[in-house]
Amino acid sequence: xxxxxxxxxxxxxxxxxxKLCIGLDIDLAKMPEHMNKTISGMESHLKAIIxxxxxxxxxxxxxxxxxxxxxxKGYELMEKIVTYIDGRNITIADGKxxxxxxxTQKYAISIFDTIGFDSITVSPYMGSDSILxxxxxxxxxxxxxxxTSNNSGKEIQLFQKNGKSxxxxxxxxxxxxxxNNNIALVVGATNPQLMxxxxxxxxxxxxxxxxxxxxxxxxxxxxxxxxxxxxxxxxVSRAIIFAGSCNVDDINNxxxxxxxxxxxYS
Amino acid sequence: xxxxxxxxxxxxxxxxxxKLCIGLDIDLAKMPEHMNKTISGMESHLKAIIxxxxxxxxxxxxxxxxxxxxxxKGYELMEKIVTYIDGRNITIADGKxxxxxxxTQKYAISIFDTIGFDSITVSPYMGSDSILxxxxxxxxxxxxxxxTSNNSGKEIQLFQKNGKSxxxxxxxxxxxxxxNNNIALVVGATNPQLMxxxxxxxxxxxxxxxxxxxxxxxxxxxxxxxxxxxxxxxxVSRAIIFAGSCNVDDINNxxxxxxxxxxxYS
Numbered sequence: 169x170x171x172x173x174x175x176x177x178x179x180x181x182x183x184x185x186x187k188l189c190i191g192l193d194i195d196l197a198k199m200p201e202h203m204n205k206t207i208s209g210m211e212s213h214l215k216a217i218i219x220x221x222x223x224x225x226x227x228x229x230x231x232x233x234x235x236x237x238x239x240x241k242g243y244e245l246m247e248k249i250v251t252y253i254d255g256r257n258i259t260i261a262d263g264k265x266x267x268x269x270x271x272t273q274k275y276a277i278s279i280f281d282t283i284g285f286d287s288i289t290v291s292p293y294m295g296s297d298s299i300l301x302x303x304x305x306x307x308x309x310x311x312x313x314x315x316t317s318n319n320s321g322k323e324i325q326l327f328q329k330n331g332k333s334x335x336x337x338x339x340x341x342x343x344x345x346x347x348n349n350n351i352a353l354v355v356g357a358t359n360p361q362l363m364x365x366x367x368x369x370x371x372x373x374x375x376x377x378x379x380x381x382x383x384x385x386x387x388x389x390x391x392x393x394x395x396x397x398x399x400x401x402x403x404v405s406r407a408i409i410f411a412g413s414c415n416v417d418d419i420n421n422x423x424x425x426x427x428x429x430x431x432x433y434s
Numbered sequence: 435x436x437x438x439x440x441x442x443x444x445x446x447x448x449x450x451x452x453k454l455c456i457g458l459d460i461d462l463a464k465m466p467e468h469m470n471k472t473i474s475g476m477e478s479h480l481k482a483i484i485x486x487x488x489x490x491x492x493x494x495x496x497x498x499x500x501x502x503x504x505x506x507k508g509y510e511l512m513e514k515i516v517t518y519i520d521g522r523n524i525t526i527a528d529g530k531x532x533x534x535x536x537x538t539q540k541y542a543i544s545i546f547d548t549i550g551f552d553s554i555t556v557s558p559y560m561g562s563d564s565i566l567x568x569x570x571x572x573x574x575x576x577x578x579x580x581x582t583s584n585n586s587g588k589e590i591q592l593f594q595k596n597g598k599s600x601x602x603x604x605x606x607x608x609x610x611x612x613x614n615n616n617i618a619l620v621v622g623a624t625n626p627q628l629m630x631x632x633x634x635x636x637x638x639x640x641x642x643x644x645x646x647x648x649x650x651x652x653x654x655x656x657x658x659x660x661x662x663x664x665x666x667x668x669x670v671s672r673a674i675i676f677a678g679s680c681n682v683d684d685i686n687n688x689x690x691x692x693x694x695x696x697x698x699y700s
Contacts, residue, residue: 193537233533233540237546240510266557267499267530268584268648273457273500288540291532293559293579295586313559320561323607323619327593334593334600340550341589382534393528 171310173287173350178399180258181226187434188261188389188427189227189375191405192217193234198410203288207241215250217409218256220420224427227258228248229375229403230285230431247283260375261285264313266298273301280308289313289354289375292338297344306348315366316337317356335362336369343370356386357395357402361391364394371398386426390433402430437555439575444665446524447492453656453700454693455493455526455641457671458483458515459500464676467633469537473507480515483675484522490693493524495669508637513549526641527551530579532564539567546574553577554618555641558604562659565611572614580604581632583622583644597614600634601628609636620649621659623650623668637664646673652692656699668696 181187194210204207207278219397228249235246250259260261265275265288279288287309287412290298302310315325315335327334332340341352355408359379378384379402386402392399404426413420437445447453460476469475484494493517501512516525531541531554545554546568558564568576581591581601582654591601598606609618621632623644640659644650644667652668659666670692678684 174471192581219505231533231537232541233531233537233544236509236544237548239544240513241500242505243509244506244543262555264533265530267584268647271497271499273504274497277504278499278502282503291530291557291559292528292589293557293587293590294582294584295589295591297584297586316534319544320563321559323561323603324600325561326561327595327603329593334590334688337589337593400688 170307172306172348174352174373177258177309177352177401179224181197181326181399184223184225184226185228186427186433187399187401187430188225188231188423189401189403190217190221190225191229191262191403192409193231193232193405194409194420195234198406200276200414203389204232204353205430207238207245211245211248215420216416218249218253220416221408221423224356224420224423225228225257227260227401228253229260229262230242231295232261232263255382259286260311262289264289264291266291266294267298268294270384271418272367276301276304278298280305281386296341297349299342303345303350305349309350311354311375312338313350314336314353314357315356315359316363317382321356336366339369339372343372346372348359357389358382360385360392363389367392367395367398371396372395373399373401375401375403377403379404387433390430394434402426436573438572440618440639441615443492443524443574443575443618443652443667447665451487451694451697452490452491452492453665453667453696454491454689455495455667455669455675456483456487456491456689457495457497457669458675459497459671460675461500464672466680469680473504473511477511477514479680482682483685484515484519487674487689488522489690490522490686493526493667494519495528496524498527498529516550525552526577527554528604530557530558531553532560534560535563536568538564542567542570547569555579562607562611565608565617569611569616572616572644574619575616576616577620577641578604578608580608580619581605581621581625581628583624583648585649585664587614588620602632605632605635605638609638611639623655624648626651626654626658629655633658633661633664637662639665639667641667641669642668645670652695653699656696
């Protein structure tokens, strides 16, 4: 039997003793002066990050915007990085895609088949059409935006229907669609009270951005997300990949520190 | 004075006598047997479509999923097509992007600066963070998803707050943010009653998908969208770019027929 995406998440998390996701959001402006600020320089830096952290983290998340800013050459870099990870860790295409069904199907081909990512993040403004084509292959995962970490997300996600907020509805919809055990949620770290409410609805795995620069609390996020016998994956980007002087030791130490803290709170 | 995006939309529409947008959603499965089904074959077909329709249509919309399915080579093809259009028509990146502010900023660089599109479609699930970085340059346009043409969009867009539906709130938010006169809405053709309600809220331009394959009515869409002294842009994809035998004459005729009908109903 081939594992479903959510089964694989659990297995890799146990094997690596890690609930850490490292956000490979490469940014020329944040690379120190001495580094090679070209596409190939970024490729080298990203591969060095991967080699020094592959045993420490569960997953790598590539926010597609950071690659697309360089046009097709950035897109090609993203493909090379996924190939380089080569199944050692779970890969997440953070593209927040979503469209009508036949178009979403093209995104599924692009992300899962052409590039070879294990999973994608999805923006659900267009409803279940934006989710269904992604979940047909049980080995591939879909993280649906539920409650986001940014303030302005609340403008939208607190709208109501039948006594439920939109973010609660999304969590329930995702759980109802989860027949292949390959759906998870994106739940930002910045609102512990609402996070507890979402965790009480079901035990879907969570990807949790918003720790660090955005002000989310690590201990609360780990505690809440792992309740209900589930899995909370903590994403850290800048604080790891641009740690200290950006050398391999600083990056390795930063990843280990985060992973140890997460395991201590679990 | 440099025109704002919405001023340019109006001027180009008057100059071309057109409210037609052609969706360049290339699809190998829909290309006839005799055509060259490679990246360069698609490039030739797309350039032939552009050359025979540039005087007939206001805009070209490239749904990014149809290019991304081919990986970085498809992404490069998309860049080449925008370069080939070269300002003759308005270009729309239909990517339904949206993220937290600093990430959305990277998408703005990618779409407007790196590729050179005139405008983008945006999915507003994360609120105004997903819109603000796109609207800083008044020459560049942002089409915000409001009411989408697909059935499952209603699952989300009819949620309520303070007596307003989410799609109405999005229309009002977009109008409030429209200080640079460069915001427009995506309003699907499939629900005339709700369309009338949105048109009564403000006079933002609309991009209207959902005609043809999705069942939207052309006459009603044109009539409603042009009320309130505004501009409704009708998108047609498959019914033009794969018209008849896919030869230049069939495509030219299909584009002319749509444009004439739209002008007749305006």
